[in-house]
Amino acid sequence: xxxxxxxxxxxxxxxxxxxxxxxxxxxxxxxxxxxxxxxxxxxxxxxxxxxxxxxxxxxxxxxxxxxxxxxxxxxxxxxxxxxxxxxxxxxxxxxxxxxxxxxxxxxxxxxxxxxxxxxxxxxxxxxxxxxxxxxxxxxxxxxxxxxxxxxxxxxxxxxxxxxxxxxxxxxxxxxxxxxxxxxxxxxxxxxxxxxxxxxxxxxx
Numbered sequence: 001x002x003x004x005x006x007x008x009x010x011x012x013x014x015x016x017x018x019x020x021x022x023x024x025x026x027x028x029x030x031x032x033x034x035x036x037x038x039x040x041x042x043x044x045x046x047x048x049x050x051x052x053x054x055x056x057x058x059x060x061x062x063x064x065x066x067x068x069x070x071x072x073x074x075x076x077x078x079x080x081x082x083x084x085x086x087x088x089x090x091x092x093x094x095x096x097x098x099x100x101x102x103x104x105x106x107x108x109x110x111x112x113x114x115x116x117x118x119x120x121x122x123x124x125x126x127x128x129x130x131x132x133x134x135x136x137x138x139x140x141x142x143x144x145x146x147x148x149x150x151x152x153x154x155x156x157x158x159x160x161x162x163x164x165x166x167x168x169x170x171x172x173x174x175x176x177x178x179x180x181x182x183x184x185x186x187x188x189x190x191x192x193x194x195x196x197x198x199x200x201x202x203x204x
Contacts, residue, residue, distance in 0.1 A: 001096060006165075007104045013135065013169045015149045017156050022139045023163030025094055025185050031115060034084060035077075041068040041084075048073075049081045078117045081178075087111040087185075092201050094185065099199040101137065101189055108193045112186045116143075119181050129175045132168070134190040139165045143182030148175040160184075 002010075002021065009016050034040045043066045048054070054072055058065035076082075088098040088111040101109040129150070138147065140160035147166045149156040150173040156166065159179070168174045170191070 001093075002100050007100060010101070010135075010137065010167055011104055015151065015154075015156055015166070015168055015172060017147070017149075017158045017166050018164070020161075020163035021165050022097065025097070025139060025141050026091060026113060026183070028142065028183065030091060031084075031113065031183070034087075034090070035073055036070065038062070038067045038069075039064050041073065042066050043068060045086050046073075046084050047082060048076050049083070050076065050079070052076075077115075081114060081116045083112050083114040085110060085112045087113050088197065095199055095201060097187060098197075101187055102196060102199070105135070105189055107135075107189050107191050108196050109187050109189045112188060113183070114186065115183045116178060117181055118178070129173050131171045131173045132188070133170055133192065134188040135170050136168045136189070137165055137187040138168065138176075139163070139185045139187070141183040141185060143180040145179050145182055145184070146177035148177065150174065 006018065006021055035046075040046070042064055043054075046068060054068070056069050056072060087094065088109065089095050090111065090113070094111045098109040098111060129148075138160075140162060142162060145160050147156070147158055147160050149166060149168055158164070158166065160166070166174075
């Protein structure tokens, strides 16, 4: 969970970096379960960042013909960065962080899980320098990458490890430079969205 000081900094809508504030948000084992539960890998939710178009036969028991089959996922996840959106309820810890962010800024939050299985990045290419239409709290879970945030009179450049976080306000340029196999969670907070999910946690 985020502490009050972290939430107050987010409320200021200024970029910042903090070490080890949200460790162990999700595990590789949880990601593996998601990838093997076919409804979770609908092509609107699960994204392979390649220029390819993917097609597959579908039918039988499938209730969602737009979900990726395991053979395509297995063949591509070692080559490309992938991410899964609509993950704010993947576990209670991530759901609780989303609740904190929503309470702080009064705008809906989601969780996008990014991963790359490349053991060593040789081209040092991430997403390139870019900006987004939403505020974003980016948290490293496993592995390592360089995070750069650019401003008119500052630059944040930090090596990210488990639990480290960078807050990037909307329309602020930033860049991810991969270093190793890695897993991260981004919490986008979109001022232009109005729908809030319920954060009540189901218990059996």
